[in-house]
Amino acid sequence: MKILVMNCGSSSLKYQLIDMTDERVMAKGLCERIGIEGSKIKHEGAEKYETEKPMPTHTEAIQLVIEALLDGKHGVIKSIDEVHAVGHRVVHGGEKFATSVIITDEVKAAVKECADLAPLHNPPNLIGIDVCEKLLPGKPQIGVFDTAFHQTMPEKAYLYALPYEYYEKYKVRRYGFHGTSHKYVSDRAASFLGKKIEDLKIITCHMGNGASVAAIKGGKVVDTSMGLTPLEGLVMGTRSGDMDPAIMQFVMGKEGLSIKEMENVLNKNSGVLGISGVSSDFRDIEGAAAEGNKRAKAALDVYYYRVAKYVGAYAAAMNGVDAVVFTAGLGENSAVARKEICSYLTYLGLEIDDEKNNVRGVEVNFAKDGSKVAALLIPTNEELVIARDTKDCLK
Numbered sequence: 482m483k484i485l486v487m488n489c490g491s492s493s494l495k496y497q498l499i500d501m502t503d504e505r506v507m508a509k510g511l512c513e514r515i516g517i518e519g520s521k522i523k524h525e526g527a528e529k530y531e532t533e534k535p536m537p538t539h540t541e542a543i544q545l546v547i548e549a550l551l552d553g554k555h556g557v558i559k560s561i562d563e564v565h566a567v568g569h570r571v572v573h574g575g576e577k578f579a580t581s582v583i584i585t586d587e588v589k590a591a592v593k594e595c596a597d598l599a600p601l602h603n604p605p606n607l608i609g610i611d612v613c614e615k616l617l618p619g620k621p622q623i624g625v626f627d628t629a630f631h632q633t634m635p636e637k638a639y640l641y642a643l644p645y646e647y648y649e650k651y652k653v654r655r656y657g658f659h660g661t662s663h664k665y666v667s668d669r670a671a672s673f674l675g676k677k678i679e680d681l682k683i684i685t686c687h688m689g690n691g692a693s694v695a696a697i698k699g700g701k702v703v704d705t706s707m708g709l710t711p712l713e714g715l716v717m718g719t720r721s722g723d724m725d726p727a728i729m730q731f732v733m734g735k736e737g738l739s740i741k742e743m744e745n746v747l748n749k750n751s752g753v754l755g756i757s758g759v760s761s762d763f764r765d766i767e768g769a770a771a772e773g774n775k776r777a778k779a780a781l782d783v784y785y786y787r788v789a790k791y792v793g794a795y796a797a798a799m800n801g802v803d804a805v806v807f808t809a810g811l812g813e814n815s816a817v818a819r820k821e822i823c824s825y826l827t828y829l830g831l832e833i834d835d836e837k838n839n840v841r842g843v844e845v846n847f848a849k850d851g852s853k854v855a856a857l858l859i860p861t862n863e864e865l866v867i868a869r870d871t872k873d874c875l876k
């Protein structure tokens with residue numbers, strides 16, 4: 482069974498074709514700058530292939546993906562009939578979706594309703610679904626939601642201390658994101674430790690461009706750092722994460738900003754980019770800090786400290802922790818970031834081994850022998866979770 486995994490952003494499209502008999506990635510790629518001049522497809526299949534082609538809309542982009550998969554040279558299938566189903570990443574499922582589902586007109590209407598809560602993400606996700614329905618007629622389409630895994634959170638974790646009517650009328654509550662990643666790495670963590678997930682208290686730190694932490698007790702999320710939207714929680718590449726809500730009005734008054742402009746500041750000009758003034762990319766910031774740039778060093782210090790505070794909070798939420806897991810771009814690649822964060826956690830009984838920590842992108846427990854808490858590096862694989870859920874939905 483071959484499953485096409487689609488992740489449609491507003492101007493980009495990531496895809497993978499996965500053979501579920503052995504979960505092998507047959508092909509993967511990226512269409513960039515959809516709707517903008519200079520659009521490009523980068524494809525890795527039988528061969529690597531990259532070309533600039535006009536993609537005024539997602540229709541042309543998905544058409545090019547299908548052509549790339551079928552191509553005699555760099556393609557990997559002979560007929561589109563070899564694709565059994567399409568699994569779509571959908572960012573916001575609100576309270577409606579606690580699991581992945583086969584997409585129907587009702588599901589699309591519900592995803593549309595949630596677009597209010599994820600205006601940058603849900604509309605392009607829906608476009609991807611519509612285009613695939615058109616270009617791959619008759620193939621089952623499955624929706625896999627970033628929010629679904631977090632739906633097990635108890636009320637005390639998801640309610641904000643706001644007038645209750647905002648929850649009743651507008652569903653203002655904590656939802657959480659990166660659910661597929663938190664699910665994948667927590668499952669892998671249990672397998673890696675040779676234990677049942679039902680018996681474990683795990684804190685997963687997804688540290689990429691976007692970043693979030695989840696507290697997972699017995700395989701179920703009990704709390705997570707992102708909220709109504711992916712702006713809350715950790716410091717991110719360009720997003721502020723937690724801050725005093727009164728700052729918005731204060732800065733808007735001083736700088737004469739509209740709500741839209743302020744929102745843009747919090748989403749695009751804040752985070753480690755905002756503090757450092759260097760970049761949103763941790764490689765650049767680590768480099769600048771090493772050369773003595775004080776703001777770059779401050780950005781990293783604020784970042785590490787915030788992650789450590791969440792781990793402490795979630796150890797309290799679960800009354801203990803067996804494993805802290807690091808994943809995504811920074812979590813998988815930066816030994817320095819893992820070491821700095823773990824330096825706050827010795828009180829939990831988490832002691833790391835610098836030599837074991839000095840790796841990237843491989844599964845490892847880098848805690849010292851005898852450490853009470855495991856420190857795990859687990860590379861994430863969100864596409865595989867989408868493909869597995871798609872397969873399960875077809876059963």
Ligand code: AMP
Nearest residue numbers: 689690691762763764809810811814815
């Ligand atoms: P992701 O969103 O998971 O693709 O993560 C992307 C982020 O990971 C980039 O913006 C970088 O900040 C970070 N990253 C990737 N590779 C490294 C590395 N070798 N060292 C430090 N940070 C890295």
